Amino acid sequence: MIFRGLARATRIAALLALALAAPLPALAQVAAPAGAVHLFDLAADGVQIYACQPREGGAAWVFQAPEALLFDATGRQQGTHGAGPHWLLGDGSRVTGTVLETAPAAGSIPWLLLRAAPAEAPGRLRDVTLIRRFDTRGGTAPAGGCEPGQVARMRYSATYGFYGR
Numbered sequence: 001m002i003f004r005g006l007a008r009a010t011r012i013a014a015l016l017a018l019a020l021a022a023p024l025p026a027l028a029q030v031a032a033p034a035g036a037v038h039l040f041d042l043a044a045d046g047v048q049i050y051a052c053q054p055r056e057g058g059a060a061w062v063f064q065a066p067e068a069l070l071f072d073a074t075g076r077q078q079g080t081h082g083a084g085p086h087w088l089l090g091d092g093s094r095v096t097g098t099v100l101e102t103a104p105a106a107g108s109i110p111w112l113l114l115r116a117a118p119a120e121a122p123g124r125l126r127d128v129t130l131i132r133r134f135d136t137r138g139g140t141a142p143a144g145g146c147e148p149g150q151v152a153r154m155r156y157s158a159t160y161g162f163y164g165r
Helices: 002-021
Strands: 037-055 058-071 077-082 086-089 094-105 108-116 130-138 151-164
Touching: 037 077, 058 151, 094 130, 108 151
Parallel strands: none
Antiparallel strands: 037 058, 037 151, 058 077, 077 086, 086 094, 094 108, 108 130, 130 151
16 A cells, blocks of 8 residues: 555656656747736637638648637536637627737647727627737647638637736
8 A cells, every 4th residue: 555655646746846847838929918818718629711722832721710619617618719710609709810829739729818909789798908819729720732612610719818907
């Protein structure tokens, strides 16, 4: 029993050492500025849409738009996320964003910090001034070549943090 406890403690210590030695997470690289107030988070589940377009020297995948459903911590759908980019909640509030900062995420779409344009209707998004995308999984353009006209819908998930003043 003592040896089992020691082995577990050793594994935990090794994992902690690895975590402390890891590079600074992208979240710190796209942190909301001092004074920004965290309002809420929503989980996104959807696709990043790419179109194959002619380029000098051949064709390439070009990002077109996101298309995702947004969920709260209990798993209830709260809204959608789409082209613009925009976020639309069930209460009718809508906000658009402009990228301020990006941070790479290995094997996934980058983490982002976006400036939010004023909401177009009263509701939860009314006081949002910044949006942070983090914990991204997937969503990158397809690997390899393509033929102009092809469209790819690449599965992704992320968390969007909404901030105000």
